[in-house]
Amino acid sequence: MISKELLDRLIREIPSPPENAVRVLEVLRDSESTPSKVEEALRYDPGLTANILRMANSAYFGLPQRIGSIRQAVVVLGWKRVYDLVMVSCMSSVMDRPVEGYDLAKGELWRHSVAVSVTAELLAKELEIRGVDEVFTASLLHDIGKLLLGILIKEHMRDPEFFSKGDSSFDRLEKGLIGIDHAEAGAIVLERWGLPHRVVNAVRYHHNPEDSPKPDSMLDILHLADVTCLILGFTAGKEGLKYEPSSSVAKRLNMSSSILERASSLTLEKMNQLMRV
Amino acid sequence: MRIVVDVADMKASGNGDEIVTHALGSCLGLTVWDPISKVGAMLHAMLPLSKINPDKALENPYMFVDTGVPALFQAFYKLGGKKERAVIKAAGCGAPLGDDRIFKIGERNLIVLKKLLWKNNLLLAAEDTGGTQSRTLYFDLSTGKVVVQSGGERREL
Numbered sequence A: 001m002i003s004k005e006l007l008d009r010l011i012r013e014i015p016s017p018p019e020n021a022v023r024v025l026e027v028l029r030d031s032e033s034t035p036s037k038v039e040e041a042l043r044y045d046p047g048l049t050a051n052i053l054r055m056a057n058s059a060y061f062g063l064p065q066r067i068g069s070i071r072q073a074v075v076v077l078g079w080k081r082v083y084d085l086v087m088v089s090c091m092s093s094v095m096d097r098p099v100e101g102y103d104l105a106k107g108e109l110w111r112h113s114v115a116v117s118v119t120a121e122l123l124a125k126e127l128e129i130r131g132v133d134e135v136f137t138a139s140l141l142h143d144i145g146k147l148l149l150g151i152l153i154k155e156h157m158r159d160p161e162f163f164s165k166g167d168s169s170f171d172r173l174e175k176g177l178i179g180i181d182h183a184e185a186g187a188i189v190l191e192r193w194g195l196p197h198r199v200v201n202a203v204r205y206h207h208n209p210e211d212s213p214k215p216d217s218m219l220d221i222l223h224l225a226d227v228t229c230l231i232l233g234f235t236a237g238k239e240g241l242k243y244e245p246s247s248s249v250a251k252r253l254n255m256s257s258s259i260l261e262r263a264s265s266l267t268l269e270k271m272n273q274l275m276r277v
Numbered sequence B: 001m002r003i004v005v006d007v008a009d010m011k012a013s014g015n016g017d018e019i020v021t022h023a024l025g026s027c028l029g030l031t032v033w034d035p036i037s038k039v040g041a042m043l044h045a046m047l048p049l050s051k052i053n054p055d056k057a058l059e060n061p062y063m064f065v066d067t068g069v070p071a072l073f074q075a076f077y078k079l080g081g082k083k084e085r086a087v088i089k090a091a092g093c094g095a096p097l098g099d100d101r102i103f104k105i106g107e108r109n110l111i112v113l114k115k116l117l118w119k120n121n122l123l124l125a126a127e128d129t130g131g132t133q134s135r136t137l138y139f140d141l142s143t144g145k146v147v148v149q150s151g152g153e154r155r156e157l
Ligand SMILES: [Fe+2]
Pocket: A142, A143, A182, A183, A206, A207, A226
């Protein structure tokens, strides 16, 4: 079992998002902010500014006009979108790393995170679920706990032993071996980073939405989007498809196989649009 | 040369090349090979039926089994492959845990494939399908050998 000291040490080893980005995210989250305050916060980070503009002008948003400034991005895309883009820009370097233990090559965890984010938005649209604005952020960060636990999984989970445990879901195996699963570990990291409670909760229960103290449609969407991407191969690590989709979540969101397949048929394109910028 | 087939993609070749595709979850990986002309092709299709998104199928037939399989055979014939000599192998079509039908895209993929082959009087020479593992597929065009790698284990199909 993992001790509190070891967990603390592992959390410290995860790079935090760049300081400037944290400031920008704070400004974006503040309801009193103005576009000029956002520009002000971004003034000394031309790299971040350029990234945001590049993504804002990507085929993902398919805007008729060209966006030339942060101010314009806030006006045209809205606060929430600019927030998402700052998040994408800042997290890619943290989450692009290879993750030992889960057998994720360089870039694979990031690709999975982006895939789940775009799938979550597609599903929310197909299922006509509103009020889940933060699902993009939650999806982008949902597996960040893997960065924390990778080294432990590598030490404790020998292949033959792992593959002989046929029907146990992977999060249960993690818990049994080291006392914590990557969803819980990720929630702990995000709590320390000061992310909103709803995001932290969605990350914590993304493999077991029925265990959440309160049902939340944002968590439900994240759960379904994650399962969808694992099924489609965007991108499963060593655990393959060893997770159990929640039937009660599928039921309460009115999920059907045709909605699943319809959203799946759009995922790849959306993903490439956002990543090829 | 090593040729990679992406998700919702197909590649056909000859000249002793190796064709590879990664991360087959519920997706179908299908190979066809002609032992005389030594040409072959591999498909990595995501979803069973194109009627779910016909526009997408026009843009990329390889996304769906019902449009991808005919396109695979067309490419195979174009390179000189012959139907009566075609050696066909299937892999992938996995599923997550639990019994919820909604998420069994892999099973639906396999059913559509088998119907298509049946209708065209074609048979599968071998298959490695189902289960919760993610698979990588290697296809050697000089020998026709198809190897499935999953969970640190390699087996010939
Ligand atoms: Fe996860």
